Amino acid sequence: MTALSSTALSSTALSTTGRTRLGRNPDRGRGDRSALYAILDAGLICHLGVVIDGSPRVLPTGYGRLDDTLYVHGSTGASSLMAGPSQDVCVTVTHLDGLVIARSLFHHSVNYRSAVVFGRPRPVTDPDEKLAGIRAITENLTPGQWDVARRPTRKELAATSVLAIPLDEASIKIRQGDPSDDDADHALDVWAGVVPVRQTFGEPSPDPALRPGIAVPGHIARRVTS
């Protein structure tokens, strides 16, 4: 009946700590760094967890990866990001891949890929790294856009805080495949299988204020049809 297990799992080729060690369903853990990269790079938004006044706060935000660093950003006034540097944060990226329909409600589940990253965020002050971090975040949402849109001004950069989170402590968890009903339940007259869930892009809708004669650029058009 558990949709997604509620414990992080160890990944031996990643770090193993109290926060990422073996919990439930260890068979769903994966240990290689390339799998971590794949899950992070395929996501569009993450859920950033911080502790404020002792209680957790989980907020969706954009992110980007450069090698072994994850970048998130926000207005310099964003309290959650400001609270970040003094404590560890958790960044979770989840892909929901399917509804696992079992014969018994107990074995209902979902297919998914998730990455959970723990780390102490470092405020990025170096102008070059700040720009690189913003580029990584932009390109993660819309690859190719960095080369066509107007780059940030000095004032815009100053109004944006960027945090770097090292990919030192992370775990990934994957469930794929068919339902795992009890043998006795296979005789039931109940359909079982997987309903795939996908994230898709629709037809681009131009800004009403768009100047005439500007077509949807290739890097965006290609994404929609892919």
Next chain:
Amino acid sequence: MTALSSTALSSTALSTTGRTRLGRNPDRGRGDRSALYAILDAGLICHLGVVIDGSPRVLPTGYGRLDDTLYVHGSTGASSLMAGPSQDVCVTVTHLDGLVIARSLFHHSVNYRSAVVFGRPRPVTDPDEKLAGIRAITENLTPGQWDVARRPTRKELAATSVLAIPLDEASIKIRQGDPSDDDADHALDVWAGVVPVRQTFGEPSPDPALRPGIAVPGHIARRVTS
């Protein structure tokens, strides 16, 4: 450049507390309870935030709503759920609706609807409420499935912990519509607009062990084509 603002916003018809009061982009806040229900009921998974040993942990999990109570569940061994009752948790549900492509990188954004719920989880021990909570979670993922699948046994119920989180303290945030470029940037020769993002269901894939002659039930087939 901020993809999603990193602060929760107040919702006057919901509660307003230090955790949900006005932050960035107050225009994106919405105050009515029906909008909160709509965001929660349209979601498939949430991101549950807990504090363990002082640091945040954010994990994806299923959930369901019954009136003003949110239910989550897990194995009785799941450490995050066990850590829950002694402290507040945060449950966040996010729908990513579109990529907002602006002429300037600074105004790139995403369209989204998110709900952030704070509360002290209550372990559900009453057998009837436990079953009702599990039903809410099951039906949130696959409406109609409760009536066709085998119900939980007493043993399966005992192996499942259910937590109830009151919908007393919550905020929602919505961004919709076109990019909001600076006036001066409208003259740029750069495409701007919105690329819709949708979550869709694919063709159901039967369990290889499915008994012959069992068709995809209507409540699942209808969802795929809707």
